[in-house]
Amino acid sequence: MRAVVPFDADRPKTRLADVLDERERSTLARAMLADVLAAVRAAGGEPTVLSTAPVDVDAPVRVDDRALTPAVNDALADAGPDRPVAVVMADLGLATGDALADLFDADGEVVIAPGRGGGTNALAVGHPEFRVDYHGLSYRDHRRIAEAAGASVSVVDSQRLSTDIDEPADLVELLLHADGRATAWLRDAGFELAVEDGRADVVRSR
Ligand SMILES: Nc1nc2c(ncn2[C@@H]2O[C@H](COP(=O)(O)OP(=O)(O)OP(=O)(O)O)[C@@H](O)[C@H]2O)c(=O)[nH]1
């Protein structure tokens, strides 16, 4: 399966600004990108990074400085039943080969892995007329777009694929459930799990 991995190389992960400075956000985002590329390959996928700017990474990079939706739609232009294309976000810090294989192998002309909160964390598209429309309630929007195109839809029920690392609380998930480069970097940067007022949290010791 060809897999496009969108990556904002310019100002990634701004919602983590309360806990990481700009350079750290960039480093964490690149570590997650490397982890996602490894997971795509472990699932038998062939990844291409769709980046807003050149990025030094072990995969082919296609630079497209347009917004996410038009850039991904361009990458979907030749998708079809015999040439499916997956779109896997670069901030899926818990993604594994097994989890992505469930996406790649699912039946359906449009396979959706929803994100918690209404987004779309990963897609596999085998229908020529399906197009994306990201942000907001994109999971609901993508179901409607698929329906309007006459495409069959299936949904992947996956804790790993439903978790994108957007906000400080999501760092708990990385420390608890992942062991790739991003988790190693977080630990090196001094982050550790904690319980604050009975709730899981992360604290930074240095
Ligand atoms: N190619 C491309 N990828 C993007 C763009 N915006 C976001 N992405 C990527 O799309 C995925 C989902 O991004 P978001 O979580 O919505 O945004 P983000 O930039 O990672 O984080 P925030 O700044 O906190 O919203 C991540 O893999 C981003 O790197 C864009 O304009 N172009």
Ligand SMILES: C[C@H](OP(=O)(O)O)C(=O)O
């Ligand atoms: C790309 C976008 O991600 P979010 O902004 O919801 O993290 C979406 O899933 O539509």
